[in-house]
Amino acid sequence: METLVIEGGRPLAGLVKVSPAKNAVLPIITASLLAESACELEEVPALADVETICAVIRHLGAGVERRGGGLVITPPDRPATEAPYEFVRQMRASFLVMGPLLARAGRARISLPGGCAIGTRPIDLHLKGFALLGAKIAQTGGYIEARASALTGSRIYLDFPSVGATENIIMAAVLARGQTVIENAAEEPEVVDLANYLNAMGARIKGAGTKLIRIQGVEELHGVTHSIIPDRIEAGSFLVAAAITGGDVVVENVICDHLKPVVAKLQEAGITVEERESNIRVAGNGEIRPVDIKTMPYPGFPTDMQPQLMALMTLAKGTSVVTETVFENRFMHVNELKRMGARIKVAGRTAVVYGVRGLTGARVRATDLRAGAALVLAALRAAGETEIGDVHHLDRGYENLIDKLRSLGAAVRREERR
Numbered sequence: 001m002e003t004l005v006i007e008g009g010r011p012l013a014g015l016v017k018v019s020p021a022k023n024a025v026l027p028i029i030t031a032s033l034l035a036e037s038a039c040e041l042e043e044v045p046a047l048a049d050v051e052t053i054c055a056v057i058r059h060l061g062a063g064v065e066r067r068g069g070g071l072v073i074t075p076p077d078r079p080a081t082e083a084p085y086e087f088v089r090q091m092r093a094s095f096l097v098m099g100p101l102l103a104r105a106g107r108a109r110i111s112l113p114g115g116c117a118i119g120t121r122p123i124d125l126h127l128k129g130f131a132l133l134g135a136k137i138a139q140t141g142g143y144i145e146a147r148a149s150a151l152t153g154s155r156i157y158l159d160f161p162s163v164g165a166t167e168n169i170i171m172a173a174v175l176a177r178g179q180t181v182i183e184n185a186a187e188e189p190e191v192v193d194l195a196n197y198l199n200a201m202g203a204r205i206k207g208a209g210t211k212l213i214r215i216q217g218v219e220e221l222h223g224v225t226h227s228i229i230p231d232r233i234e235a236g237s238f239l240v241a242a243a244i245t246g247g248d249v250v251v252e253n254v255i256c257d258h259l260k261p262v263v264a265k266l267q268e269a270g271i272t273v274e275e276r277e278s279n280i281r282v283a284g285n286g287e288i289r290p291v292d293i294k295t296m297p298y299p300g301f302p303t304d305m306q307p308q309l310m311a312l313m314t315l316a317k318g319t320s321v322v323t324e325t326v327f328e329n330r331f332m333h334v335n336e337l338k339r340m341g342a343r344i345k346v347a348g349r350t351a352v353v354y355g356v357r358g359l360t361g362a363r364v365r366a367t368d369l370r371a372g373a374a375l376v377l378a379a380l381r382a383a384g385e386t387e388i389g390d391v392h393h394l395d396r397g398y399e400n401l402i403d404k405l406r407s408l409g410a411a412v413r414r415e416e417r418r
């Protein structure tokens, strides 16, 4: 088993550059299937999830080529229409090919994504949207099959502002006949980046970034060159790394607006945060005040930063309450943090974190991507050595994590251990 071994207790210092956003690049890669000609993405992070989505669209007939740090995607004239279990099992976001395939090929057969460590994660809202656009949906043998001879614009109200459903419906609707209106749409910056990409390709999407998105269908889309927004969750994770170690770090390549809820919580916790045009400096002074956190859809506090903030709160001077409203089971990191000396009690969707004076290194296991990030953060501050198992989860979403942490002075290495 591959593990990360971290010798804690070193304040991080220096400058770290954030990579392009995983959650923006994945739908953008699938949206490239909608174009009639090649698309170029200027900088694409080397992440396991990016490899997976590229394998999916290659399987569908697209050409995908690395060019420098970017990707050139040549969409197929007639895409294959099936995304098998092997891909969707590896990564749920593979389901984001369904919208483009319905739009381009009029049919799609995609393996039903299962639940995962953070929740059951149904796809009912995606399917409701496709059905309202005129698709016939059936489920057989663990696959969702959707067919539509022609999609027609419709009014779609989402019961919850699901990021994936908003993106998948946008991608299905851009080539539909007439107008689609998505109400209670997700407002996440990654939805906006996808809409900007599609609009540059010739789509007519208005209102992305608000709760009401209007899409006027067009005949066809053409290839473009696009640059992906910075990863706000990677950025937030480094901000917490500086805070938890009492370090002084400049996090470069950020859009400050996207980080408002995270920065606000760090400031409330007594951490010095200086926001500049494209970077944020964080200086921890060793003392962390307790803060309460409630995860919400954007612009609320992001669920993808909840485990990392909880790691910080384990060392606060007092008690914090963390409420997870987006996913029903996103507390798998709690027991692992407890192995390092944290005091946390969970009741339903609420965790009460009683700050302790210090954490100690231990053998722990990453159960998912952000749970893994929380353990890395705790380990950076803990006394002694922490060994984090199942690091493949971190490879999904943190590009060059070890090099970036080392450049800030962390003692971290990757090892094969039993």
Ligand SMILES: CC(=O)N[C@H]1[C@@H](OP(=O)(O)OP(=O)(O)OC[C@H]2O[C@@H](n3ccc(=O)[nH]c3=O)[C@H](O)[C@@H]2O)O[C@H](CO)[C@@H](O)[C@@H]1O
Pocket (backbone or CB within 6 Å): 022, 023, 024, 026, 093, 119, 120, 121, 122, 123, 124, 125, 126, 127, 160, 161, 162, 163, 164, 165, 186, 190, 303, 304, 326, 327, 328
């Ligand atoms: C690749 C990607 O971008 N992943 C992000 C995306 O995931 P993802 O797009 O899967 O997250 P959603 O916004 O769809 O999910 C939010 C909530 O809605 C529920 N739901 C969703 C769809 C549906 O059809 N029915 C339903 O009930 C989910 O179970 C969950 O409880 O947004 C999440 C919420 O910000 C982030 O944590 C993920 O990092």
Ligand SMILES: C=C(OP(=O)(O)O)C(=O)O
Pocket (backbone or CB within 6 Å): 023, 092, 093, 304, 369, 370, 397
């Ligand atoms: C939950 C996450 O990703 P995914 O939706 O791909 O599981 C994440 O990035 O934290």
